[in-house]
Amino acid sequence: MSASSRVYIWASSPPSPFLSNLEASCRVIAANRHNTTGFDVPDSVFLAVDQATSASSAAVAAPVLRILFRMSASLEADASPLSAVVGLLSGFVVALRTGFPELPESTRSYLVDRVHARLASFGDPHVVLALFLNPFFALCRHADDGALWGTRTLAGHRDAAIERLAGDDVAFRNAVIGDLGGYITHVDSAACVDGSPPHPATWWRLYGDSWPTLQVVATRLLSLACSSAGSERSFKTLGVVLSRTCNRTHNARVDRQWSVVFNSRQLNRVNAVAMYQRSRKEKEVVGLVRVAVAAAAAGARAGGAPAGGAPAAEGDDDGDDYDERDEDRGSGDEGGALEAEYIEAGAVDGEVTILLAD
């Protein structure tokens, strides 16, 4: 890789491995300086690898990157509902607005703008509609301050999704809007998502009979995948079937072997939705939003500015250590909601608890 090449941090790579390698970088450069046959290191590079500077940069970025790492792990689970995308991102925006005091205000504003712009660039209005259909993320709806996500607010994206779904069919559009209003009224008035709620698609199958038109849409919309992690994971299997030491197999045989090995394994996990458990990251994000909403309400009552707490810096650093230098990556874990939950179970302390303490 040349110096001008793009350097990527994959979100599931916390900065700790970088920090642990930093000392080695400094030693190499110092030894090189005293070596008459050493290579040239520009001063700018020397300054950038300077341990104190990089360490302080990493310390500032670490809490934010750690949250992004957990979000990525949650979204890569097979049964992760589509609603998790905007739910997690809106919780992240709330966290940026009310926490991370070590980050300058300008940086936080910039990152909030980037979140909005990224979702607008790569997303689809239906992704936002999915947020409205997940009762677990009702608080994230409430925390929405009407900010523009691209060219529209979240409510604007929701309405655009309904328009797209309905097309020219006015009766269908009215039925969806009527059902959506009834559903939101029900969810906002009832504590129907306390405890450990099921997968939102399951929730709609169990409790959505009162809104029949929306139920048909919601059960399908919430079952959609929010990442292409499945595609990426399958490449790991290809690496087993066709390797550098076994690379003369015909394409047709490679494809069949690849398909058989991967699909046989997946057939054992077809009930991913039934066994779905909400990842701890999602619970933490909702906890974050709950704290922010409560703080804003308290601030409004006291006539002061809303207060918030920074997300805890504690957590495991056992993330997947892979750089995303091209598109041909494999996933660090074999995925699935359960696997994602196991990863989360390794964390040291509940961050929500720490947040509440803050």
Next chain:
Amino acid sequence: MFDNPRWRAFFLNISGGRFSGPGDCRAVGGSLLQSVFDRVFAQVLAVVAAHHGRTLTCDGITDANPRGAYNVIACAPVPFIMSVFRLGVSLSTAENLLNGLVFSLPQPLTEPQPVSALLRGRAIPSARLDALLGSPFWATVTDNASNMVLMRNKAVESGLCIMAYGCFSHVVNLLAEDVSKQSGLHLGIKSAVTVFE
């Protein structure tokens, strides 16, 4: 000694067309693989066909040879490999990718789903809902390379799916890059990579 047309014809004859001599040993045993593939794929098709709200994803890789291959995955919501296609010397344009994807899909998945079975007898008066439920796939998800973005938008236009969006795991990755750039961490990592390369 065996590397000549007469011996190859002999080997092909006695092996039922699966082995032609030196350099072709990997074709032996193919009949068993085919039967296993057929059995597993029939189960996969049954699972995917029974799931409503399917997602289609597609991604490319350069294999060990190195040649490009694209997998076509149907998420129900557990991902299954539906097909693999290669573009060979053709450019990986959006048109070529979409054609490769559509032609490689098994036919049962490209046909509209029977709507009456999906509604379980409920009377929902909507022609539009019929069209939505009949769509072979509800969403196409790819990474955010420009040709993939164009391809997934064309998939919506062609009626293969209702909506298309980018992989949000990649989006979170881009956000992590934004964070690292803002904090100065990006410069440190880039410099470290420069030194060690």
